[in-house]
Amino acid sequence: MQPAPSFPKVLPQDMDSSETPSLPQKIPTHIAIIMDGNGRWALARGLPRLAGHRAGTENLRRIIEACIEFGIKYLTLYAFSTENWGRPAEEVQGLMRILEDVIDRELQQLHDQGVQLRHIGRLDGLKPILRQKVLQAVEYTKHNDRLTLNVAFNYGGRDEIVCAIKRIIEDGVPKEAITDELISRYLFTAGVPDPDLIIRTSGELRGSNFLIWQGAYSEWYFTPTYWPDFDKEELRKAIVEYSRRERRYGGVISSGKEATTDAG
Numbered sequence: 001m002q003p004a005p006s007f008p009k010v011l012p013q014d015m016d017s018s019e020t021p022s023l024p025q026k027i028p029t030h031i032a033i034i035m036d037g038n039g040r041w042a043l044a045r046g047l048p049r050l051a052g053h054r055a056g057t058e059n060l061r062r063i064i065e066a067c068i069e070f071g072i073k074y075l076t077l078y079a080f081s082t083e084n085w086g087r088p089a090e091e092v093q094g095l096m097r098i099l100e101d102v103i104d105r106e107l108q109q110l111h112d113q114g115v116q117l118r119h120i121g122r123l124d125g126l127k128p129i130l131r132q133k134v135l136q137a138v139e140y141t142k143h144n145d146r147l148t149l150n151v152a153f154n155y156g157g158r159d160e161i162v163c164a165i166k167r168i169i170e171d172g173v174p175k176e177a178i179t180d181e182l183i184s185r186y187l188f189t190a191g192v193p194d195p196d197l198i199i200r201t202s203g204e205l206r207g208s209n210f211l212i213w214q215g216a217y218s219e220w221y222f223t224p225t226y227w228p229d230f231d232k233e234e235l236r237k238a239i240v241e242y243s244r245r246e247r248r249y250g251g252v253i254s255s256g257k258e259a260t261t262d263a264g
Contacts, residue, residue, distance in 0.1 A: 029074060029193055031238075053098055065232075069232075082159050085154075100130050115149050203222065
């Protein structure tokens with residue numbers, strides 16, 4: 001298998017200001033993306049599904065650099081779900097190789113650009129050498145603060161909540177002390193603000209067990225664009241759409257401009 005091409009390092013200060021697309025003043029602090037459509041992108045071109053996954057991986061660099069340029073502070077990418085183990089063994093093994101390739105090829109560039117890598121999910125099922133590489137990447141970049149990149153690998157929203165509940169019980173937390181804030185501290189994403197905007201590519205209109213707790217009040221953006229084609233301009237369009245929305249967190253705006261609660 002041929003390794004995927006590397007991407008040149010582009011720092012924000014190296015970019016011509018004329019190349020930067022216009023953005024609204026209101027931008028999300030945290031964007032989460034369900035990177036969907038790799039397989040269909042490949043099949044539409046007469047290629048094997050793994051070719052689509054490699055193309056999707058190559059797109060990571062472009063989106064990460066765009067987030068840095070746009071001033072996004074947190075980016076969470078849904079890379080491999082707990083349900084994805086049910087895919088054909090060849091595809092699963094290929095995805096594991098791709099993850100290892102990405103760490104080997106991109107880690108230093110990400111570190112140089114100030115990206116902090118975090119893994120959310122389980123490391124169960126990964127080969128020891130790959131598990132160690134993930135942990136080393138997290139440790140190596142832990143002091144970076146330009147962009148926090150959460151990679152959801154072997155992740156499931158329900159599994160995350162179950163794990164949190166088990167840890168709460170193990171710690172002997174009394175029921176009177178259990179609050180929304182406490183549960184959030186036991187999730188894989190502890191210390192990271194909830195996503196303001198969740199994007200799903202490929203035209204599918206479902207949440208797929210992603211950030212169930214954290215996404216309770218997130219804005220959703222669905223696009224028919226397959227993930228390998230979701231570029232900087234597509235990301236800008238999503239941010240512009242987000243800026244037009246009024247986030248009310250379950251409330252409504254009365255005629256007096258004061259928020260009142262409403263479940264509808």
